[in-house]
Amino acid sequence: MRWTASDFERLEPRLFRAFLAVVRTGSFSAAAADASLTQGAISQQIAKLEERLNTQLFVRAGNRVLTTMAGRLLAEHAQAYMDHTSRFLEELNEEFESMRGFVGYAMPESCIHAPHFGWLLERRKSHPDLVLGIELKPSAAVMADVLGGVVDFGFVNRAVEHPNVLAYPFCAEQYVLVAAATRPERMAPESLDALLSQPMIVYPGMLDCLNLWIARHFGEVDPISAVSLRVNGQFNDIRGALAMVTGDLGLTVLPLHVAAPSIEQQSIRVLASGRPIQATQQIWIVRLRDRRMPARVKRVIRWFLEMHTELQPVPEEFLT
Template sequence: MAYSMQNFEQLNSKYFEAFWVACETLNFTKTAKIIHITQSAVTQQIKKLETQLQAQLFVRAQKNLYLTPAGKKLRAFIANYLDNVAELVSEIKEQQAALCGKVRYAMPESCLISPHFSQLLQYQQQHLPQVQLQVEVNTLDVIYEKVAHYEIDFGFVTSRYNIQAVEFTSFCEEEYIWIAHGSRKLSAQKILQQPMIAYPGMEVLYEIWCKQKLPSYPAFSQLKIVGKINHLQGVMDMVSSGMGITLIPKHCLQKYHKNLSQICSGKKVMNTIYIITLENLQQTIRVREIINVFLGMH
């Protein structure tokens, strides 16, 4: 339901206190003393509520003050409102407490070059400083095993294994491309003969690319690796200087270098990255929050 400012102006809660205390005392003078305002201010606030509701809330009979039917209805409404406020405050406190603690996740080396993880760190520092991220880099087999035995809360994987205890959530689709300095195009077979700049995790991307492009292919260790750099920026710099080619997710090309080009034509090589969790596990609020941050990046 859509709301406008008029909805909020229909009944102003800042007058509730004066009305509530007046219901208890049935005396505006006593009410004024209890809430530390003047009697005229109490009268004005009650009148404003009556104007907003277009109904009389109190009636005088001789020297006594009584609630009208409209007043009784408003008192019941405020009682329910106060209960809801107390419940809301309690739930938010519980939620904030639940956000405190560790979130454990793992990823393969090939995911290290993704910008998503640096984005998460920035978000966590700004919005979830009470959450402690415990991140590890491991092989796919170990990540699956740790998720299945609940040694970590979730993991990122580049291949989908047939494991019943694990639940898969699609995180993103990545396109893997070979890049070089210049704009020459090479066949898949020719690409594998070129000098290459490698980095941690590239072997995983190589296996995925080859399986979609070639019926048979050499092992990664048999390639002409002329340099291995731990940081993608260094890899890009070496490729940009013409020292070799490399294989990366396409989104990294846009981030790091504009003078590098894709050198393999033909069918795109796509791969799905999954977030895996233990099946039927009720995740904690903080774990769900971190997973949702990742999913919100796409």
């Protein structure tokens, strides 16, 4: 006979479990135990399959049951169907459960003042069972948390070269040297020595920004540490450091998106040299290469990446 699509449409997938049990065991009685059914139920279900396909699926050979060619072909189809259904249900259940639970990530403090964080909170409103745990710390500490498995992923403002880490570009951040607007006579330093002679305000992560600014304006030099600075104030919060600059305690280097509102209000100003130089740095999303990510973590990362569609498509390995 010739089988058609309509023949398969008449098949009931619920019959496949009994059928595959007979194929595996070569016995109706063993199949009954394997499938947690009675031997009578096994026989009835096999008979239904044979009736609907109008072909014999098994032949008896003594105490054994042998699978016919038609039976072997059906077994391939039935097993593929069962495997596909199982994967589908796993993915479906994971998707429905994906937005329930904890997602932890770490980032430099400046990132929380960027518009991305507000956009994330808007997305999160549709998923009340999603719990966000966010750590604010300099890039080096973020990398340590990612490598230690403390967080699901992180944001860093430096290039990443580590065999155990996957990195993907997120956005660019620009840094500016700022001073109080009440001191219009203060000029941009023309040399590294002139910069180091100025009173400086320090905050967590400021040295990363400063060293990038120095590299862009004065060329590559050994990284500057806090002991090389004339520290006139320090604050463990970037907004506090901004307030110190506004109060004319000293200079600091800030991400432009953090300084922009105060620049517009004319409470601080950018100290720019005569050369049109922009100190910019790529921000990266980083994650452990071999860490399995729940669907909810993948979804949050996708939310971030969708904020910069010019970076698509995202390599699938980053989200597996």
